[in-house]
Amino acid sequence: MAEKGLRTKVQRFGGFLSGMIMPNIGAFIAWGIITALFIPDGWIPNEQLATLVDPMINYLLPLLIGYTGGQLVFDKRGGVVGAIATMGVIVGADIPMFLGAMVMGPLGGYLMKKVDDLFQDKIRSGFEMLYNNFSAGILGAIIAGIAVRLIGPLVEGLNNALAAGVEVIVNAGLLPLASIIIEPAKVLFLNNAINHGILSPIGLDQVTETGKSILLLLETNPGPGLGLLLAFSIFGKGTSKSSAPGAAIIQFLGGIHEIYFPYVLMKPALLLAVIGGGISGVFTFSIFNAGVVATVSPGSIFAVLAMTPQGNYLGVLAGVIIAAVVSFLIAAFILKTSKSDDEDLTGATGKMEEMKGKESSVAGTLKQDEEKAPVESDQTAEASDVKSAGDVDKIIFACDAGMGSSAMGASLLKNKFKKAEVENIDVSNTAIKAIPDDADIVITHKDLTDQAKEKLPSAEHISVENFLNSPKYDELTERLKQ
Template sequence: MSEQKSGISRKVQAFGSFLSSMIMPNIAAFIAWGLITAMFIDVGWFPNEDLATMVDPMIVYLLPLLIAYTGGKLISDVRGGVVGATATMGVIAAFPDSPMLLGAMIMGPLGGYLMKQVDAVLVPRIRQGLEMLVNNFSAGFLAFFLALFGYYGLGPVVSWLTQLLGRLVDVIVDAGLLPIASIFIEPAKVLFLNNAINHGVLTPLASEEVREVGRSILFTLESNPGPGFGILLAYMIFGKGTARATAPGAAIIHFVGGIHEIYFPYILMKPTLVVAAILGGASGILTFSLLDFGLSGPAAPGSILAYIAMTPRGEYLTMLLGILAATLVSFLVAAAILKFSKQKDEADLETATAQMEESKGKKSSVAGSLTKAEEAEATEVGFDYKNVDKIIFACDAGMGSSAMGAGMLKNKFKKAGLDIEVTNSAINQLKGDEDIIITQKTLTERAENKVPTAKHISVDNFLNSPKYDELLEELKEEQDPAQTKEAAESEPAGFDYSKVGKVVFACDAGMGSSAMGAGMLKNKFKKAGLDIDVTNSAINQLKGDEDIIITQKVLTERAENKVPDAKHISVDNFLNSPHYDELTEELKKHQ
């Protein structure tokens, strides 16, 4: 039974993670819209009738289309995003007076999924020279039919659902029952179930309320930093051992950085502290309700700085009172629990961190900074560090401490004279061209399934791992910094054809004769028994994971600048070049 519950919990978490993957990349647009609303509507900081005309088009058209495009792209790259966004226009046009954010979160992924299925059927059957025609018209027809479905089918359903949820929220607010939401939200945060609620329901409803009245209390239900801050303050005064020593740093990360998960292990170490979080959250919501407070946009992440940016004119004192009330109540309750109950030791903090990660179904981005222990990891035999060009810190959202870890390792490489790209990414956005991927332990299996060809390094804590120094030493031994630049600039005479997995025909637009050339080479490879991906692309859309890039001579330099690590072949004519037969023979020898 417990395994069944855990499975359901993981599915809900995965669903919330997918929703946040649609919303989080577009949070900047939500913030920009919130700032425009806060400043230029008739009750804003600087009322301006002309500039205020941007408010409605952004919430009605821009934000839903961005969400739909992102959702479609997550499933079927750019084509899926284009189909998803186009189809969403049907939902928007059906009810232009209601922001269709929920409709976009349905139609975007649906468009991407159907585009992927259509491509799976058509692409293997496209005749040479018809690639551009079939690709454009298949996507166009699919978008056309989905837009009609959105207008006549999905639009009315989403409109009804949005109105129902809006009425439900109104009833709860009018009855003064909104603080009760903390009973569900605060425990959900510890179990990482809040994404489905926050990004799936609260943000769309709050955005519509902002459009009507310029602010919404719904933005504060989950994001108030007060409850967690109060608990960490209580640990700073009444805690013991490691918990007390780490609480000040955790408090800063939580309150200023807005990364709430840093305090979850402190609650799991003493589960009764969830009462402090619930009462603190309810106190903050009650204060905001009584003083009629709301934010003009999402406070993402839930930082005091984000609250300051999203607070409407003249309501800063109200905002501070709500956060202070939540902090004070959670502090007093947590202090009483810590003072009059048995304290646990350092081992329990480590156990609680692991328990949190097990409950969440994924590794915490920052909680590992509370503990130092790491399990030994077997060294991967035979990995070639000489060819490492790209290292990725991968986590669920691609933000937070993974970005900080990437910055730390980048600085280490810079001091050591290593010219290696280090960045961070969400796991579901890994491209496949990564050489080394660093993840926290409970996410390593997902990353391995996504990019099985990379070397994977598991750590307990992105911010502090001895494996970074071990990796640095391995790379320094194998890569001579003095020779790295020279080797990069020299002609790759020793190009390894045995590792070629992707050949791209690149031109200005990524269409026309490049598609025909790709079709010709694909047929040559098929007859030769070579299972190698051959496709075409615009030069400015090259992803960096290409092994061989074929361009016409006048464009070769641009392609080399875009992807310097690939082997580049220049031709006079995409449709007839002796290089194709030479390349096929070379590949047959080595593969």
């Protein structure tokens, strides 16, 4: 129980980190494109446009992270104070303060919340705006000053220590072995804590120094998952074989790596396949001295290539292809020599949900016939404060990071609405901590419903076992169609 509790806490921590990074991925991509194109070694060097590179990575990106972190804790007031606090660590250090932003943003939001808890109820009528503005301004100024003198240098020292450790590992040729940790962590959904908490900040620091980083490819390489799913496409049995080709397309082109996790859990020995693929891929990247210029998200081959700088395409493509080949060969050997016929993909999906304590995104992509698809029991889904069709304008799918499963679930419901001619209802997805106040219906995995209710108790909450294979969608469509 203690181990499961610890894993859940780490997962929540990873989800919170993702909640700070994911909404700002567009800014990271913009910075990566500008860097790849306009720096002196870029595709089309331009001295004037290249001046955007340093201000964006030193100020824009950390401030966005800091604001988002504060907003997750205490809405817009928390976001403003979080951004002010982040400015303190930016000024107090000589390196891009991504780690500092991940600390100061939520801290600023938390402290603003505590100050409001102490004083807001004591403010007399008519003085609310005066209090709101000055309390945020005074608190922000104090935190920023402390950050400049204390927290900035402290975080810079921690960042330098982590970077030095990574450099030692790289120089010793041991970086490929990181896949021994990363690939199993992905199956347990601990990759967000590793990727966004450690690899991305250090990798982006390397980008500012060398123009690229291999660290940004360690977790996002789509090769190992592709090889595994191709092996199931040829040597799998039953549902796993028929569903694997569609899953491979979503994983490799769409970047949703979560879709191959149940295939691994069906046969835990297949961890050897993705680990082997990861190790061979990183080893190939190292041989070619390949890297990318910005965070790759989602882990799609298109996103990987978009962030690849000039002169690195051969190495990056070789790493992805070799990772896929090695993963395929190992997985094929395991599948062919396995004596077990118990390949229950639905059971593996349930096992993954139990292990992760959160949503899965595989079953809805299996392309099964309706009569063969696993049917969710009415007892596994619950709704509160059921709203009539005329009262519903906005439906929100929510998960930890606001991407992946919830995005695919929202897409599925949009298609159902379109076919049923249900119009004028906005369907979108978001992080659990960013559910908008005007949402009428919130759809979450059953393990996240309580959090969603705390965030927006006034909405109707629909709890499902699986975002992509719930009969609740058909029920909701029929209800709103009427």
